Amino acid sequence: MVPFDFAYYRPQSIAEATALFAALERDGKRPLYYGGGTEIITLSRLNLVRTAAVIDMKAIPECRVLDASADPLVFGAALSLTELEEANPFPLLTKAAREVADRTARNQITLGGNICGQIFYRETALPLFVAEADVIVAGPYGVRQCRFNDLFHQQLQLGRGEFIVQFKVDRATATLPHFHRKRRKQGEVGYPLVTIAALKKDGAIRVAFSGVCPFPFRSAEVEAHLNDRSRPAAERIQAAVAAFPRPILHDIEGSADYRLFVAAKLLEDALRELGEEETM
Amino acid sequence: MEETTKRELVLSINGERRAVVARQAETLLFVLRDGLGLTGAKPGCLNGDCGACTVLVNGTPIKSCMMLAIETVGKEITTIEGLDDAPIQHAFVRHFAFQCGYCTPGFIMNAHALIERHPDADETTIQEWLEANICRCTSYQEIETAVKEALAAKKVETKF
Known part of the structure; x- marks a missing residue:
């Protein structure tokens, strides 16, 4: 139950959505774009989110596109995670999506919502980092396309009134050898101790993490250490982990030391599965 | 507005x-x-x-x-x-797949959708769908048995 009132809007186009946002903002309604709504509703109940208006993105056709035959592949931000899983155009994204929350919740959780939400794990961002996806953003100044990695620093750097319309992923990249693993404190559902997504392109490993820091990340320095084949794998991993950004999460799910230990083990698994045995 | x-x-x-x-x-x-x-x-x-x-x-x-x-x-x-006499309801009764019954409507609705959508569901799919529901009385084994029985019945029905 949401302990305050808000108005619900369901625009049918990008232009209608941005115009609504601007009008509601002018009226002091502090509007929120609304995807699956799971986070807005659950955090509202706890008074951690407050708004006088939500703008549902699910009737905007561009936000609902799933084009698996195009190159690049196109994923609308308002697709549910289970819709993406069932279509499976990008297997690494499917694996990341499948580990978020539980299946019933994923019938509602959208790709855009998972990436833009307040809950900082944002695990579906990891495949988009390593695939070097593009992102289509709409806002008061029109529609723009940019590199996902350029726009994401700890979280997506969207301007007021902007929202994600789509993600685009190079078709060939989407089928490259990859690795995904999520380790939790316990059970099969829940937040990660460490989640890792990796992909090998042109002989180089790209890797992104969630659950290690209070934000998901991909780091050039970490990857430089991992791909330094002049050194044995154990040293590469040690140097990579030492180069992680800070702070390392230290909470009830796991201590900072334990998370780094788990991350190093997962990197070992990733290198092995991506064919780096000869250096191990 | x-x-x-x-x-x-x-x-x-x-x-x-x-x-x-x-x-x-x-x-x-x-x-x-x-x-x-x-x-x-x-x-x-x-x-x-x-x-x-x-x-x-x-x-x-x-x-x-x-x-x-x-x-x-x-x-x-x-x-x-x-739900009107859905097979999964009977399967729950037959296998006593509940104790207090509070979680039962949620489990049944989820299982009913699973059976309708994926009559050929394997162990992994069953687990993936049903781990969205929690039973504090831990009747999981009976629930699993009931779901598998209803799935098997649906499979037969689908074949004919």
Whole structure:
């Protein structure tokens, strides 16, 4: 139950959505774009989110596109995670999506919502980092396309009134050898101790993490250490982990030391599965 | 521009059109129970974790504590009250797949959708779907048996 009132809007186009946002903002309604709504509703109940208006993105056709035959592949931000899983155009994204929350919740959780939400794990961002996806953003100044990695620093750097319309992923990249693993404190559902997504392109490993820091990340320095084949794998991993950004999460799910230990083990698994045995 | 007020919603529930006046910020669970007297969907955690409030929206399981009622206008809602002698209901009774019964409507709605959508579901699919629901009495083994029996019956029915 949401302990305050808000108005619900369901625009049918990008232009209608941005115009609504601007009008509601002018009226002091502090509007929120609304995807699956799971986070807005659950955090509202706890008074951690407050708004006088939500703008549902699910009737905007561009936000609902799933084009698996195009190159690049196109994923609308308002697709549910289970819709993406069932279509499976990008297997690494499917694996990341499948580990978020539980299946019933994923019938509602959208790709855009998972990436833009307040809950900082944002695990579906990891495949988009390593695939070097593009992102289509709409806002008061029109529609723009940019590199996902350029726009994401700890979280997506969207301007007021902007929202994600789509993600685009190079078709060939989407089928490259990859690795995904999520380790939790316990059970099969829940937040990660460490989640890792990796992909090998042109002989180089790209890797992104969630659950290690209070934000998901991909780091050039970490990857430089991992791909330094002049050194044995154990040293590469040690140097990579030492180069992680800070702070390392230290909470009830796991201590900072334990998370780094788990991350190093997962990197070992990733290198092995991506064919780096000869250096191990 | 519309003001934040209550609004009359016409919802399609269990094959009937039902009108209800509700806040735009109200969840489907609350409107079903307090607005329409359909108390089969249960409030548990109200946080999307337990699955006791699961209903079907256009045949897809949804945690009704996390969906606004207004989002379901124009869609087909099925609650436990709308299941009429579904095989999974009988299977639950036969295998005594509950103790206190509080989680049962949610489990049944999720399992019913699984059986309808994936009559060929394997162990992995069954686990993936059903781990969205929690049973504090830990009747999981009996629930699994009931679901597998209903799936097997559906498979036979589908073949013929």
